[in-house]
Amino acid sequence: MATLALVCAASxxxxxxxxxxxxxxxxxxxxxxxxxxxxxxxxxxxxxxSSTVLLEFDRNQDLTLDAEELQEVADVVHESLAEFNYFQVVTANGRDVGMQPPERLMTDFVDGQLIILFESRPAGPMPLQGRVEFGVYDPTFYTAIDFVEDSYMNVENLPEGCSRAVIRPDPEEAIAQNQQTLTEAFFNDPGGNDLSKIFATKLEIRCDANG
Known part of the structure; x- marks a missing residue:
């Protein structure tokens, strides 16, 4: 099978x-x-x-992706991103939060663009206390995940006593602030460690102690 660019990102x-x-x-x-x-x-x-995906997975060459072909795309991407936690960066008060892998990915092809949808859940209870951060970032730098507007990072049912903010790090500032911990090995293989998350756009939720 021809390999998706997303699969290349994993290897x-x-x-x-x-x-x-x-x-x-x-x-x-x-x-x-x-x-x-x-x-x-x-x-x-x-x-x-998206055009590349269409060419690779359009088995019957009818210039569209039917349900079976879309499922094949979903299965390949699901497998390829497992090693990278599906590009999710989740922390609670500075500590990494484990996430369950999504049961499945859904795909669609609309107006010439591939769309991927999925849902994941925390591996255990995840109360909103202190500072909690969520980001989506490819540690290999192959895929750029962009939240065009701050409203595209949303919280449903934000509790009282909590606030949300979107944090967009400046790459040069992030490198300067973390120069001591960024080694040559990181630049040669950023996917080999978790330091790349300093570049991720993050949704930050802060909740007061009385919440």
Whole structure:
């Protein structure tokens, strides 16, 4: 099977610039107990990459992707991104939060663009206390996930006493601030460690102690 560029991202050395671009939306679902219940992701890929996917997976060559072909795309991407936690960066008060892998990915092809949707859940209870951060980032730098507007990083049922903000790090500032911990090994293989998350656009939720 011809390999998707996303699969290449899981096995190719780091590149200086991304080769695949996607506009994204993230919805953080909060339940009545002030716990994060799920993350809902929507990624819409650029025309060039979408065209490549169409050419590779259009088995009957009818210039469209039917349900079976879309499922094949979903299965390949699901497998290829597992090693990278589906590009999710989740922390609570500075500590990484484990996420369950999504049961499945859904795909669609609309107006010439590939769309991927999936939902993931925390591996355990995740109460909103202190500072909680959510990001979507490819540690190999092959795929750029872009939240065009701050409103595309949303919280459903934000509790009282909590606030949300979208943090967009400046890459040069991030490198300068973390120069001591960024080694040559990081630049040769950023996917080999978790330092690349300093570049991720993040949704930050802060909740007061009395919440």
């Amino acid at each position: 190719t050395p780091a590149f200086a610039h991304p080769h695949v671009f996607a506009e994204a939306r993230l919805d953080v679902m909060v339940n009545g107990n002030r716990e994060v219940e799920a993350l809902r992701h929507v990624w819409r890929f650029d025309d060039l990459f």
